[in-house]
Amino acid sequence: MDLSNLIAERCVCSLYELAGKVVYEQFVTNKKYVDLRYLPDPLVYHLIRQPLEYMNNSDDPDAKEAWKNSFSAIDLTVWIRLLKYEDYRPTLFRIYQELTNGGSSSNNSILSGYEKLCHNSKNSEQITQIINYGLILGSLLSEGSWYSDSERILTLTKKLIEKLPANIFKTKISLECSHKLFHTLTMFYKFDKAAEIIEELYALCRTLDKFGVEKNYALLFTEFSRYCFHKNNYDEAFNWVTRAMNYLNSSTPVSTQIQVLRQASRVCVVRHDFVKAKYLIHQALARAEQFYGSNHYKLGGLLIDFGFYLLNSDNIEQSVSVYREALRIRIHTFGKGVNNLNVAVAEEDLAYALYVCEYSTGFFTNAMTHAENAIRTMKILLPHGNLMLCSANRVKALILEEQALDSFENPDDPEMKIMLEEAERLHKDALKWTKNTFGEENILTAKHYGNLGRLYQSMKKYKEAEEMHLKAIQLKEKILGRDDYEVGLSIGHLASLYNYQVSEYKKAEELYLRSININLKLFSESYSGLEYDYRGLMNVYEHLVDEELFLKYSNKLERWQNLRRKCVCNVIGLDFYKVIDTQPIEDIVNTFTQASAIVAATSSTANACTSHE
DSSP states (O other): OOHHHHHHHHHHHHHHHHHHHHHHHHHHHHOOOOOOTTSOHHHHHHHHHHHHHHHHHOOOHHHHHHHHHHHHTSOHHHHHHHHTOGGGHHHHHHHHHHHTTTSOOTTOHHHHHHHHHHHHOOSHHHHHHHHHHHHHHHHHHHHTTOHHHHHHHHHHHHHHHTTSOSSHHHHHHHHHHHHHHHHHHHHTTOHHHHHHHHHHHHHHHHHHHHTTOOOOHHHHHHHHHHHHHHTTOHHHHHHHHHHHHTTOOTTSOHHHHHHHHHHHHHHHHHTTOHHHHHHHHHHHHHHHHHHTOTTOHHHHHHHHHHHHHHHHTTOHHHHHHHHHHHHHHHHHHHOTTOOOHHHHHHHHHHHHHHHHHTTTTTOOHHHHHHHHHHHHHHHHHSOTTOHHHHHHHHHHHHHHHHHHHHHOSSTTOHHHHHHHHHHHHHHHHHHHHHHHHHOSSSHHHHHHHHHHHHHHHHTTOHHHHHHHHHHHHHHHHHHHOTTOHHHHHHHHHHHHIIIIISOOHHHHHHHHHHHHHHHHHHSOTTOTTHHHHHHHHHHHHHHTTOHHHHHHHHHHHHHHHHHHHHHHHTOOOTTGGGGOOOOOHHHHHHHHHOHHHHHHHHHTSOOOOOTTO
16 A cells, blocks of 8 residues: 555544544534434444443443433444444444343344344345345354344344245355354254254255355354254264364365364363364464454453363463453453353353362452352343353352351351352252253263262261262263263262261272372373372371371372472463464364374474373
């Protein structure tokens, strides 16, 4: 661009900003708002951005309400026009958040405006235009976690598509709409409704295949993987994301590449293939940094995936830092103190990471604050029994249990009893709704049994604790196999019951040794969970008066402590991914399918201190 064009462009921007300021001042003085439909898009953007900033900084409730009413009056076509600009989306998120901040969208003019358009549509050309509006708007609402509103828009759009004449165009747009609706229902944990769409998606793809029409199978199969992942069917999730990876190539849009890579990373985490998981999330983050920028709302979601990898791969302190940054980005996007599910999910993830991080210190105040923030928002936005709320309640229950144990020396203290009973209620509710959704034979059901087992240990209900732990172990072994991490976790908890509460030291010894073997297979000698096994065995051998074995595990504990100190010293900076080289997508796909190549690939990237390498 030459100098004259650059000056002209800056002058136009300045004129837009000046015009926006004049209209804004007119509103403050005379409470008059301009009709935006006939103005150029950049001017419209400035006209809505400035009052939004005013609302955020103003203490005048009347002015805030007036501006909110003005936002409500924005014509739907204006929204659709602005949604074409990626840079405008954060502002549109904030405005929509203002319109729905009370938790109800029943009077939302955007939704009602779309319903009127659908109802009044007549000819095919008009219907097609309204369908495009619905697809754009439904995507925005899903991205912002307004899943009920997105479902409403996309369901109306789906019905409108049925009015079109049967042809290839109708099939293509039906696939796009059903794909978006499937995503929304999956993210909202409406699995029954989502399942109803799967066969429809298959049929639409088969029809398009007959005519040789290209489809974004990478994104569609990633969606299938996400659906299976949320249902805790991890093998199926892996199979689908593997198929998605095979459809990636250099012509695949970067946004699709990022979606596939992040999902592949999450699946590798739950399969405990941490080397692959790290490589994939690093590549996804590097692409997002280059494609979106450092403060983009989509980066917040990727950082949550990175935090998930770090927490599960035993980089606990670093996961806390990453989750904090993810929460900061989401608050920056949607606003502080708002009722938004994206923010609430980030609050819950940070709460759990803090709980794990501070487990040895007993300082759970910050963890509880974030957990309660998440629950408060979810109670407003989610139906009773939704598994997102159950998950947040589970985190609160875990924190409550530890707070009760750390706060009261007398185990018979009435306040301690109240806290533990509240934790029990939350765990039982989570178990009930999980069984209602997934049934008995599900890994999440098994986890809830395990949580109740630990709680009953704290409540001195030892028979009930043993029963819950044995149920958890039985289910986990059946679903995951005898040597899975989750099995080792439950075995360790049952060992602690036998060791510290009921003095069955031989049973405890057998379980601790099995837990250690599982952990050493999956992790290295510096894995944090080994501390509890080593200390447990030292207590066992002290009571069995076996000095030789006591000394053996005392030395192992000392070696473990030295290894942990080295890990802490090697923690990398939070913005490391900004300097990672993005590798060609074909190389990443090859690396994903060749485990031996991944070790070499990761050595050239920034290296977090994990216990698996």
